[in-house]
Amino acid sequence: MPLASDITIDASKFRAENVAEETKKANKLVESITANSPKWHEVGAAKHREMRETGETPLPVPVYLPEAFNATLPSRDNSRDIPMRVYKPSNGQRSKGVLIHFHGGGFVLGSHMHADTYLRMYADKCQLTAISVGYRHAPEDPYPAGVHDCIDAAVYLVDHAEKEYGAPLRFIAGESAGGCLTALTAFGLMRSRPSHRLSGLILHYGEFDLSLELPSVISYTKPLVVNKDSLERFNEAYLPGMSRAERRHPGVSPLYEDMIGLAASSPTKSLPPALFVCGTDDALLDDTLLMSAKWAISGEAIAKIYPGACHGFTAFPGLSVAEEALDVTVQFVREKLHVEV
Template identity: 55%
Template sequence: MSLPSDVTIDAAKFHPSNIDAGTEKILQIMQSMTEGAPKWYDVGAAKYREMISSGKTQFPAPPVDPNAQDSIIPSRDHNRHIPIRFYKPDNGKTSKGVYTFFHGGGFAFSSHLEQDMMLKRFANDYQLTTVSVGYRLAPEDPWPAGVHDCIDVAEYLVDHQDMFGAPLRALGGESAGGNFAALATFQLMRSRPKHRLDAILLINGMYDLTFNLPSTVAEVPSGVIDHKMLEKFIEVYLPDMSMEKRRNPLISPLYDDMPKLVRESPFHSLPPALFVVGTADQLADDSLLMSLKWMASGSEAIISLYPGAPHMFGAFAGFKAADDAAAATATFLKEKLGKVEA
């Protein structure tokens, strides 16, 4: 009998023969949409944000739901407030908790105002008040402005359950927002150790901002992002910062001491986390390594891999990979947060 490995992974997830036709179609669509399209770093981040909101990029303008509401939360900075957008369940029943989401956009673009469909779906599927955070963006506000905003919102929602009449139960983030969700999770464990989060949802996140992992530097068709774009994000978010300084755990959560966080926690573990990523995503190695370290701390982590799927594949509802990822997310959150009562 051969010696068993203490860590196993389904290698078939990475084999090209297991990439379904729908996933290949997603990549083709992304490549055709992005080919010749303006790059955010050529037109400037501020201009590109305007183009996104008005539907002048390769993607349509994000839909707006009239039932989403806006509010503000105090910042640590004097005379500042952080904008948020939230959605309450349409059935009018009391929320079972608060789910706070940090949007993607490479620390430089996208907005909390562009997440209405996700907020509505999560609010109604899990009987939660869902919150999207309008954190500050680079280059106008480089690190640590954005992460400070995300942490300030998370800490405020822990301390002020009266705001929504329910406790903060879950954090989530996509791409750059995954970085912020991980950093906010670790900060809450330090600053609010008696508060237990029930679930962390991390979608194709950035956890090592050296951007020097093999998948990150690989020159492969990726649809939405490539290594040059990642480096441009770093130029505006971490200007003139050395590779060594980018390993700061307050920048790159992959380098945090997770076992120490567990030892010092009254709950003796990190919150349960679901990592979702496609194997063709240039950030795939981030999720592989981050989920492994999460597990190695003695905490629950599930990594859900999608053969051949690129960055942002979850936006393509109706294709198998996107629908499977949505189903995995639903299974995880319903287990951790409880099913919605009829």
Template identity: 45%
Template sequence: MNIADTMTLQSDLTINVSKFQPEAASDEVKNLNEYLMDTMKKDPKWYDVGAAKYRAMRANGETVFPQPIVLDRGRNISMPSREHGRDIPCRVMTPESGVEAKAVFMHIHGGGFVLSSEKEFDTVLAKIADLAHVVVVSVGYRLAPENSFPAGPEDCFDAAEWLIDNAKDEFGVELQFVGGESAGGHLALSTYFHLTTSRPTFHFSGLVLNYGVFDLSFLPQVHHFQKRDTLFLDKEVMEHYRDAFCPGMSVEQLRHPSVSPFYHGLQGLRLPPAIFTCGTEDCLLDDTVMMAARWQIKGGTAVVRILPGAPHAYTLFPWDKCPEAKEGIEAGCAFVREMKK
């Protein structure tokens, strides 16, 4: 018996501790984690082969990861950036025939600020479009190390501002949501903060933040995450991503709110509702739990979904191999449907 069950004093903060126990993980996700730890040994590190080469290898299915599936229903567009003559590539996914879109969801992909592109997430974008009843616009922001901070964030800011001005004309519905995974969660939250000053009259209906990295100086889970082998992310891998994105920055610089949104004061903001999700086998677990707690402390509504046993990037796995992916994506889409204006 947990000693808390016998106490008469009640905590002002509560956590469903059962979600964090090893026995709560499904057999499917346990098998997936074992497979990933064995398989990742065979995959070259992107920082050993070079970011550009590794991106090409992954796009061509030459790594341990399957080649990304491109769906015919997806559409490539571009939108202007703050730099004259340079456009930002984007990928658009609309709901299947018969489902009316109610809003635009701006998606920002993960990949440590270094890997992936807007063209590699079609299967996830399609699920979001169909289940949430939204037009999904995924942003192809510039990647590090070729384009370090603030290049990637600025592309996301420019895309959001363009969608605020043009989404209704282009897609028939307005921008209401922003979200992403991992580095994309970071960029989504940073985009919200940027818009509070650049477009103060605009208000999101909600944020969808899946296993985001919100502190690039690293919270304790990054330092203490222990697996016998890398389960997508560990401190070493995180350091390489961070140093590519923010080369030469001191700890003080890394903790500036523009670099690490965890350190934003949140004072005086009309915080939109947000859903935070993360698996327990993720070195970014602290980022989700602590950012969500700060959100609520400052008056925002936060839904937190913890997926027992799920690894980093859990939403990207097939649902039969990772039922937690289905649970997490469906939760995010249910949140969007409920929050739509």
């Protein structure tokens, strides 16, 4: 009997000939937009956020849906609350669970207010109450402020979601920096609320090693959404003065968490199921490959890789690989909810 690898991967996902022409054209457009966009580190983070709101960046003006509403959650700091944006299932349908979402933006940019269409997807297609959390940003509030906000929001919803929304907290989702926060929050819940079992995590092109020393980051130089230089700027704002070794602390970089030990100490002896999504033209590709492989040792990990897709690709409406990835995301959630797919 011939030898078989204990780890398998679909190599076709990484071959250049399998990148669709539509994806190549989209990447060229995004690369041009990235290269010619105002830089947050030049105009200032706060100013750049204002410019995003008013359409002064190449990104479209944020869409605010009338069905979504604003609310707050308590934080560990009694003097402040955590803002959030809530979208409930349409037509008065009973919620099957609560999903909390942490947006991307390098821990510096982005907003929970910009996630309405994403929240609607989970509410309408999965019958979830979807909540985007307004965690604090660097450089005004560097690490661990944002992590604390995300964990505080999750802990509150573990304790109160049934009463306030008629269903338990079941999913955590995040993209890019939000993927990092999703993993850290899930690990935090496993320690502080070990009896609560999440139905799943959704981790889109997450940053899991903030030391930025994985090969795909080091070798990625083109200005296609993010590269090594832009990631360095974001992380320096978020982790000011931290050495590379300090950035590898598992409370900062979830890739370095003792996942085997954490799973072994949990009542279920496993990590929650997780969906990982990433494109092959992404500086953070190795983050997803390594994190999903480590996750699979101690829990269910589904990694979906999209040929030629760049960082942030699920946010590009009409792009075939984006639609496919979002369909997979909905399928994952519905399967974990035991809804017919």
